[in-house]
Amino acid sequence: MPAQNPLFPAFLKLENLHVLLVGGGNVGLEKLTAILRSSPETAVTIVSFSFLPELREVAARHHRIRLVERGWEETDLDAADIVFAATDDPALHRRIKTAARARRLLVNVADTPDLCDFYLSSVVQKGQLKVAISTNGKSPTVAKRVRAMLEETLPEELDEVLQQMTVIRGRLAGDFAAKVKSLNAVTAELAGGKAYESPATKRWRRVATGALLTAGTLLATRLFRRPE
């Protein structure tokens, strides 16, 4: 059996939590952007010796972001529910991880999967629909490509469908089993009908598999070729 991805997927109500982000450079800005893209009202305290001008601009636009201009201190964890470490100091990252673990806080450490309690994912958004993609850290680039593929192939109308379903769901009478049956009937076409696998999806699958096999073969022959 192929190796499985043991990560547990969940969707956090981050706007109800307090985030501590350590590091205000490029990687800090990337993490902040990922957080705000999904959960724009999140309270984020960012502790760093310095902040990129772009990060300061983002902070100025979000009233729940607080910038603290100094080095990280263990007491910064006091108010945190969840922690992102994104500095250029691996020794500091290990200290943050140890201190956070002692307090049972979850930590994401940039560039260090071994120190992470959770990973960020590639995210597809169509209105209320959100798809998160994980490759278990094997290839963020492939996650990004799958995101682009889904962004293109998932119909724009999905958001409208979701809104209509919410109305239908509210109006349905009967017990739970009867409701599930009705909802399944209404949406049958989405999963089994024409939309199930569009020609674009089929083509993507064929090309992607072909391209990767070719790349893999090339790499294998180059990397493992015996010296001449």
Ligand SMILES: C[C@@]1(CC(=O)O)c2cc3[nH]c(cc4nc(cc5[nH]c(cc(n2)[C@H]1CCC(=O)O)[C@@](C)(CC(=O)O)[C@@H]5CCC(=O)O)C(CC(=O)O)=C4CCC(=O)O)c(CCC(=O)O)c3CC(=O)O
């Ligand atoms: C484990 C994880 C931990 C975490 O960061 O949470 C992690 C780790 C690392 N990323 C590295 C590199 C790159 N990361 C990206 C991009 C993304 N990385 C993201 C997540 C994750 N990255 C988590 C696993 C996700 C999964 O399971 O797939 C995404 C999905 C989400 C986000 O970050 O918001 C976002 C895509 C967003 C999108 O566009 O959809 C690109 C591509 C690019 O930027 O174009 C590259 C360069 C190419 C490459 O390496 O593939 C390196 C090596 C650094 C080095 O070599 O120095 C490490 C460390 C290591 O692997 O050791």
Ligand SMILES: NC(=O)C1=CN([C@@H]2O[C@H](COP(=O)(O)OP(=O)(O)OC[C@H]3O[C@@H](n4cnc5c(N)ncnc54)[C@H](O)[C@@H]3O)[C@@H](O)[C@H]2O)C=CC1
């Ligand atoms: N920039 C990128 O896209 C990539 C960066 N990396 C690596 O990720 C790490 C971070 O990269 P960048 O964000 O670009 O670096 P950066 O130098 O722009 O930012 C690092 C930030 O950490 C802060 N910092 C350092 N020590 C601190 C401490 N004790 N307390 C609080 N804040 C502290 C600094 O003030 C700075 O704002 C580096 O190790 C880099 O090699 C890896 C891949 C890509």
